[in-house]
Amino acid sequence: xxxxxxxxxxxxxxxxxxxxxxxxxxxxxxxxxxxxxxxxxxxxxxxxxxxxxxxxxxxxxxxxxxxxxxxxxxxxxxxxxxxxxxxxxxxxxxxxxxxxxxxxxxxxxxxxxxx
Numbered sequence: 001x002x003x004x005x006x007x008x009x010x011x012x013x014x015x016x017x018x019x020x021x022x023x024x025x026x027x028x029x030x031x032x033x034x035x036x037x038x039x040x041x042x043x044x045x046x047x048x049x050x051x052x053x054x055x056x057x058x059x060x061x062x063x064x065x066x067x068x069x070x071x072x073x074x075x076x077x078x079x080x081x082x083x084x085x086x087x088x089x090x091x092x093x094x095x096x097x098x099x100x101x102x103x104x105x106x107x108x109x110x111x112x113x114x115x
Contacts, residue, residue, distance in 0.1 A: 002026045002104040004095045009109030014086055016113075022078040022095030022106055030099040036069060036080045038091035038111075045094065048080065085113045 008020040024031065035050035049059045049069035057069055068081040078095055092108040 002028060002031060002097050002099070004097055004104055004106035006093065006095045006106045006109040009093060009111045011112045011114065012085055013115050014113055016085055017081070017083045018085065018111060020080040020082070020093055020095075020109060020111075022080075024076045024078065024097055027099075028076050028097075031097045032099060034071060034078045034095065034097045036067075036078070036093055036095060038089075038093045039108075040088075040091040043091075048093070051078070082111070085111075087113045089113050 003025045005023045006020060008018060010018065012018055033050055033052045036048040037045050038048050039045040047060045048063055049057060049067055051057045051069045051071055059067065066082065066084050070079045071077065082089065090111060090113050092110050094108045095106040097104045
């Protein structure tokens with residue numbers, strides 16, 4: 001089993017930045033990739049970015065250039081640096097971790113962008 005706990009969400013103004021963290025614990029040796037997804041009210045959950053154990057990254061087109069995914073393997077922590085935030089980035093952001101047989105999700109952290 002893998003446990004994921006997100007943190008770092010909050011209320012920011014348009015143009016500001018936030019860094020989300022996701023602490024992983026449990027059978028973390030089984031993880032092959034991790035990622036961030038988000039879900040806005042009334043909308044489906046959508047991909048933000050993913051990163052493999054080898055460090056390969058993938059971003060949703062709308063996040064490219066503004067968001068950066070990274071991981072610190074020594075701290076078992078996944079990060080999402082979000083810059084130039086806009087109101088449309090308001091959502092609950094979820095961390096996930098994939099093994100060869102299962103996908104795990106955190107509980108989510110709320111990001112609200114508003115003036």
